[in-house]
Amino acid sequence: MAVSRSNIRFDWLTIGIFIALVAIGWINIYSASLGTNTAELFDFSQAYSRQLLFICLSVLLIIFILAIDAKFYERFSSIIYIVALVSLLLLFPLGNTISGATSWYAFGGFSLQPSEFAKSATALALAKYVSDLQSNMEEFKHQLRAFLIILLPAIFIIPQPDPGSALVYIVLIFPLYREGLHFVYLLLGFFVAALFVATLAFGVIWVAIGALLITLFLYFKNKKKRRQKLFKYSIIAIVAIGFAFSVNYIFENVFEQRHRDRFNIVLGKEVDSKGIGYNTNQSEIAIGNGGWLGKGWTQGTQTKGNFVPEQHTDYIFSTVGEEWGFLGSMIVLILFVALIIRIIILSERQKSQFRRVYGYCVASIIFIHFFVNIGMVIGLLPTVGIPLPFFSYGGSGLWGFTILLFIFIKLDGSNYINS
Structure with missing residues (x-):
């Protein structure tokens, strides 16, 4: 029996949260990169204009992802994974070094970070392997192969060096517990x-x-x-x-x-507010300045004075804290928690194990980015260079998370189809 595309239902709550996070992120990137001078909206020498371009390209990317048949992602998951691994390996001879890490491919005025896209590929490969087993994860050989799928990208990323991105892949172990992996590994x-x-x-x-x-x-x-x-x-x-x-x-x-x-610095063995700990120290000051309601959009003294380095990227949440205060910060936190919980709920209603495992992978990746980035910005965790999903400046990060999420939205939408 033929499948009607009209039976496909997309979860608009998840899409709505995605749109809200991207929009709020851009508003804060605008403020963080504006400095003390005003500029035109489409001045592509500014980070906020480039991010707006990345967002527009993300819309095209979403249309492309949703137009592809859902079965494609499961059928070609192994090939996608191999391509991702090759892209990571080719960085060593062909990659461009930025901020001490050879993690980028340079294309004219743009750069792409393949580790951001490899997250989706690894999640697909892991979901495919687990679903093909048709059993739980109790056998050691199955556990070992699943661990290998997770660890290979991390092993290729660590020497770049980019330990922050490598850390993200380790969290893909969590979806395996839903599929029967013994709790002793987590302990x-x-x-x-x-x-x-x-x-x-x-x-x-x-x-x-x-x-x-x-x-x-x-x-x-x-x-x-x-x-x-x-x-x-x-x-x-x-x-x-x-x-x-x-x-x-x-x-x-x-x-x-x-x-x-x-x-x-995090353990309190060193106090270096002017050196390696400068970013975190200034971020804490910015968040503290916000109080309950914040100083107002584009009115943050730390933000306008460019006291927090890389504030539009990894430290973007400090802009939220200073200009929107405790109330604005809580709204952002609630949106992220709501997104993660919604993805888990959608994962549990999937009819196939492949879709369920992939959904849990998506939730785990977004959670570790969210948890580590916020902890880093408020000084509870060491700075490891992990962006805030859908929020931090950068085309690779935005596109990588968009691909990760909307593949799941496509898989979930096809969950309703009756063949």
Whole structure:
């Protein structure tokens, strides 16, 4: 039976939130890049004019994505993924270096960052692999292959170096828990991260003592089969203490100096309000200036004075905080939370596992960008160069998130079709 395109229904609530975020983002980019001088709307030497062009091109991109048959994204997901990996590899001989990272292709006056587009490709490939299994994720070989799909782009991105973008790919592990991955992997990840940060904050000796005491507490608390579990708890203690002793080596030899500085500032081990911590310090001042209702659009003193570097990109939320205050900031936060929750709700109503997994991938990627960027801007997390979705200046970021979201909107719309 033929399929009628009239049966396709797009979720207008999700589209409406997308439009609201893009519009509010552009308004704040305009203010952040305006400076003290007025300029014409279509002055393409200004960031706000270029962003307006990127938004217009996004509309064409959306039309193209929605016009393609939904089955295309599942059928050719592996090819799309391979093309994305090749585009990341070719950066090393052909890429353009910007701000110390070889993460861009230069085309005349424009630059494209393939890692932004590879997110959609990786999400499609992961969804395709999991749906093809026709089973849960309990078998180790299936888990290993899924992890490999996630980690390959991250492995190619880290040497650029761009640890912020690489971090985003790791969050694609979360959708696997919906499909049956054991919770122990999540606990292990949180434990490793907590152990790493605790070692940096308190030192190896105190962390080693703490790990030993916790292991002993768990051992004596479990009254059953203590002798049988003595070896198990001993291994856990040895691995934890061994990892703690390796943290300093990893921190000093794997991380770059700028990353070490940012961790030290967040942990309170260094105070550098004029050097590496200048951006965060000025961002906090800008947000604090906003109060409850803000200073008004284009009236922010920190924003107008260009005190916050890169304020129209990674630190765009500081403009919201200063000019729109607590109320405006809460509206933006509510929009992002509403978008993530809506995507999860739509994912749960999908008839196919492929669409459900892809939906959870979309929600996870948007969440990690949102969470890390806001945490970075208010000084709770180290600066890692992660943009705010649909909000920060940049064609690659806007187009990458637009592709990511509207592929899901297309998949969800075709969910209603009865063949």
